[in-house]
Amino acid sequence: MKKMQGLSLSALTALTLGLTAAPMAGFADDVNFDKSTDPTTQTKLSSQTDKQAQGQTHIYFEGADADTGGLSLLNAPSFDFDNDAAKHTVRNAIREWQASSAENNQIQVSNYVKNSKGYIVTAQASDLTKKDGSKLPVASLTLNTQDGDTVNGNQILGNKQAKDILLKTDQVALGKENSYGTLSVKNSEARMKVTQDNFKPGTYRGTITYTLSEGQDLNPAD
Secondary structure, eight states, X not given: OEEEOOBOEEESSOOOBOOOXXXXXXXXXXXXXXXXXXXXXXXXXTSGGGGOOOOEEEEEOOSXXXXXXXXXXXXXXXXXXXXXXXXXXXXXXXXXXXXXXXXXXXXXXXXXXXXXXXXXXXXXXXXXXXXXSOBOOEXXXXXXXXXXXXXXXXOEEEOSSOEEOBTSOEEEEEEOTTOOEEEEOSOEEEEEEEOOSOOOSSOXXXXXXXXXXXXXXXXXXX
């Protein structure tokens, strides 16, 4: 079971998530030459053996691959609920905000488990609070994900309908037996409903915890 936490939700001002499981690369060249004016040193530096030196290269990749096998949660989305009129509606005294994650910031899984029987990704959202401890009266926070593109016959599936993940865990992505390789869902949309108006102005933040585990569909009837 693999968990990814640190998605920052902010309502009425901003909401951000921080998650990265990306390659890191660096290069260093360490060569020392003697610049002394001593004739013997100058002669030595002109010899063939002193016209060669070795630098250092380094690269590191995190995640599963076809050779080592394994199952990894590489990325998870963030959401920014702002007060743009196009994203904020009021109906029957219920305020609702919607937010979509960027195209390159989706649930992404790398699966190279031999004889894999599939995997699931679940999510759970916390309350949204201010620094002074004030809590936003959120009635629900739903997450909807769309099926990813098929890559060489492999595909990761989204949830068939929006799931309320506020203070409870539900499935938000599914990889079946044909879900090998590195795959991403295509789109993620969150909707948040607030039932009261008497909350303090300011920025409210929370977290969404995503968990990847091997297993079968939790909601086959949906």
